[in-house]
Amino acid sequence: MPRPSDLADRRATLAAAEPRLYPRDLAARLGVTEADIVAPDDGHAATRLRPDWRALLGGLHRLGPVMALTRNADAVHEKHGTYGALQGGGQVALFVGEAIDLRLFLGNWCAAWAVEQNGRRSLQCFAADGTAVHKVFATAETDADAWASLVATHAEPGLPPFAAAAPTPPAASRDDAAIDIAGLRAAWDALRDTHAFHALLGRFGVARTQALRLAGPARARPVAATALRAVLLAASATAMPVMVFVGNPGCIQIHSGPVRALRETGPWFNVLDPGFSLHLRETAIDTAWVVTKPTDDGTVTSLVLFDAAGATIAMLFGARNPGRPELADWRALCAGLPPR
Secondary structure (H helix, E strand, O other): OOOHHHHHHHHHHHHHHOOOOOHHHHHHHHOOOHHHHHHHHEOOOEEEEOOOHHHHHHOHHHHOOEEEEEEOOOEEEEEEEOOOOOEEEOOEEEEOOOOOOEEEEHHHOOEEEEEEEOOEEEEEEEOOOOOEEEEEEEOOOOOHHHHHHHHHHHEOOOOOOOOOOOOOOOOOOOOHHHOOHHHHHHHHHOOOOHHHHHHHHHHHOOOHHHHHHHHOOOOEEEEOOOHHHHHHHHHHHHOOOEEEEEEEOOEEEEEEEOOOOEEEEOOEEEEEEOOEEEEEEHHHOOEEEEEEEOOOOOOEEEEEEEOOOOOEEEEEEEOOOOOOOOOHHHHHHHHOOOEO
């Protein structure tokens, strides 16, 4: 690990040369974690915050309009709006709102800083391995006094220096022969809520992409990696409202509504709408699947994108509310996607 002063100099040089680099990509180019490029500013441009997540998150509603950002290696999801009341208990928390809609898995949160850089203020939260789980950025409409009060209330400069832990290696998949495929399919067909799918994977000891592959084409079928672009172009052309999920082990962020302004920029395919931006590295899509699951509200259809390691890049659904069936146009759009 380089000395903080050396790292800060290298960071400044690279950022000046390539100002459009995302912080995660900048950190990767420097051979460090994203938290490592924030930590050297502790006490100067960054203020370490006490990791009392419920207290910190519970105060976000006082800030007024902000921008919430959640990302993984290949997708960046940005939403403008005001945080509502924090919900949930234990290690799972939620913000449920029309603009800011989050699912938070607090057991994967480790460290946070309030950062002031290039005239921009943010709250940045990281996992133990130094990857960002969620960020909050002040906007021109943010209550500056409430922001300063939140930072002052949660500042904890005496915490030990942050040291990133080694990333947790992905669990090895079991052989197909060890999986109860008939039981998996029967349990899949008995689902009544899409949120129960994660528990189903654990029950059968099956990886997500492995489960899709073994489920059979009636439940999951592989489609071309160009499906993301096709779906977003169709949704934009017809004003079809969609739900776009992007997440990491600590946070899932959701957009519900139309998508309008689409643009390709190098390897990234982007949604650039007022209030919502999505930046997704199309070249990272290794497999794409149309997945159907039964629920009490009828069949729910999704487009799920994976990288080469089997990690989820993004999920798309037709916009819907609990108690109502999904849009027939969305189901037809997914059914028409070409096979891989």
